[in-house]
Amino acid sequence: MRKIPAELVERYETEGWWTRDTIGELLARGLAHAPDVPFRVHSAVRPWSGTFRDVEGTARRLAGGLRERGVGPGDTVAFQLPNWMEAAAVFWASALLGAAVVPIVHFYGRKEVGYILNAVRPRAFVTAERFGHLEFQPDLCADVPVVGVVGRDFDELLSDAPLTGTLPADPTGPALIAFTSGTTRDPKGVVHSHQTLGHETRQLAASYPPDRGDQLTAAPVGHFIGMVNAFLIPVLDGTPVNLTDVWDPGRALRLMTGHGLHIGGGAPYYVTSLLDHPDFTTDHLRFMRYAGLGGSSVPVAVTTRLARLGIHVFRAYGSTEHPSITSSRHSAPEAKRLFTDGDALSGVEIRLAEDGEILSRGPDLCLGYTDPALTARVFDDEGWYRTGDIGVLDEDGYLTITGRKSDLIIRGGENISAVEVEDVLLALPGVAEAAVVAAPDARLGEHAAAFLRMLPEHPVPTLDEMRAHFEQAGLARQKWPEELHEVEDFPRTASGKVQKFRLRQDIAVRT
Structure with a gap:
């Protein structure tokens, strides 16, 4: 992992951005505080409805079963699942055990999945028997000690003796290994600690508008932001979880009016595909109060279009490595929200290299990659991360992305x-x-x-x-x-x- 300068560690701890809490402890407190909050999966193939208490019960039984099979603090648990209840159970169980969780995007194919499993050598792997193009392939996980397949034998992993409490883990150690594509031939394994992931979760939860309504999460939970929005922030906030495993704009529109669910943004496509659908009416706009856009390029034509419809738009910039670098707060002036990618978030520092490349560091910056050579290439000794993106800063410190160095x-x-x-x-x-x-x-x-x-x-x-x-x-x-x-x-x-x-x-x- 990269070396984090001592003065940064001291600052992050003094400011309270880094705490001694593990992700398991954060979850346990949140779940105990709001056990009756609804948790629903809107799916044509695997619908589910219950409460946080119900999902936690499954997660604790899974944690007990994994512990009986030798999984514990410091191990890794991988899963490749759609936006289903079982994905939450695996994530929460791993955190309660003090194990590092490895979410894999559910539409990744043999090449990507084989590489990831070989790179992290998980103690346990949970996947689906079949979903869309995803199909369980036992040869890929032949060397994994514990394998569970939803739709076949997942329930056999559940113990009659649920795990109580949480197992102790090092808060500075790995809590999450998220794989993302980049300029390399294989996915990059990005390692986040309990501290970096905890800060990111608390920061995002605090930045969301209080009247945003019950959110529909369509972003895959195998992605960093989908996982945080589905499995962490709602537990801290005590707000309902509503997942959908396929992005179908027509169905999303029906869920909005039929269940009172709101769309809060994401990659611009999620929002524009709703507006362009033949079933869209102005009645749907009451479920689209806000649009926090990021994750891909955000055209000005999109932000201005949404603003004309009365949607409160704000943009954000980050990556799996550094999830929240800049954002326009929902209270920022409209010109900043529509035309820039925001200013630096809590504890984050940004500067531009001579060629305009954006360099960043902050309390939510990852520990590094599973590939030490890549870590050495991307991070410097002062804690700066080379993003590979090009940008400009205005006189108020607001950043606008103008290009990309990376392929x-x-x-x-x-x-x-x-x-x-x-x-x-x-x-x-x-x-x-x-x-x-x-x-x-x-x-x-x-x-x-x-x-x-x-x-x-x-x-x-x-x-x-x-x-x-x-x-x-x-x-x-x-x-x-x-x-x-x-x-x-x-x-x-x-x-x-x-x-x-x-x-x-x-x-x-x-x-």
Whole structure:
């Protein structure tokens, strides 16, 4: 893990941003304070309705069963589940045991899941028998000591002797390992401590508008922000949990009017897909009071459109590594909320490098990566994190993201590594060279566009042929290129490196 300067540790502890609480202790207190708060899963295949007490009962029985099988503080517990009750039970059980939890996005394929399980070597892994494209594959977890499959044998892990209390754990140690795509070929394992995750949870809970209403959580709980919003903040706040396992704008609109559920933001696509749906009416606006937007690029056209409809918009900027770097408070002036990504949050410091790259540090910054070489490359000895994003600061300290150094595509809030996609493309017959860039997407912000240089006498593959190849490779469908372009050669630098900015310019001209 990275070395955190002693003066930062002292400051974070003195200010109360870092405490000695573990995530298990935070959860236990919150659950004891509000046991009767509703917890519901709105699903066509696995609906569920109960209370925090009911979910905690399952979590404590699971914790007891895992403990009987040798799982305890310092171990890791991984799960790959949709937004179901069992995902909450696994997360809460792991925290109560003092184990580090490893959420895996439910639509990740064989390649990603195999890499993650090999990287963290969990003591236990819980997944689903089947959901959409997710299918239990026993060979991937053959070396995991404890495996549970929802829909098959999950209940066999539940002990008749529930765990009482919480097991002690080091609050400075790992509580969460979240995997995210980036510029590397494989997902990056981001390690958060009880202290960094605890601060992030308390900070977000305090920043949300008090009259935001009962929220519908559609972001996958395998993602950092979906997990925090579903399993941590409601417990601290004593507010209901409402999950949906598939984003269907029409169904979301029915849940809003039928159950009084509110949509509070996320990646812009979640909000714009509601406004663009034929079932949307002005009556739905009373369930869209606020729109906190982030997770992908936030076009000004979207923020101004929402503001004209009377929705109170504010933007935020962060990453899995540093979840909350800046945000416009909901009380900030409208121009700051609509046109900037906010100013630094509690304890956070930001500065710009000579090339405009954003550097950040703060009490919610992760401990580092599971890959020590990546940790050494991204963090410096003074505690600064190199974000890979480019920005500008105005005279009031408000940040606006203007570009990206990293070779990354953000599709509807999902990070896609161009390098990872290029590796799969290069295995297609006849492909001599491949380059993948971000292309504008009216719904999702960006999608992957592929440029291929073919070997002589080899035709460029069709989209259907490319999709079949990616299906065979086991890469998540969200990462598949959505357009293909053939080039005779690539624009290059003097050293031969592909000039991807020119490929992006070419796409802009075509569209």
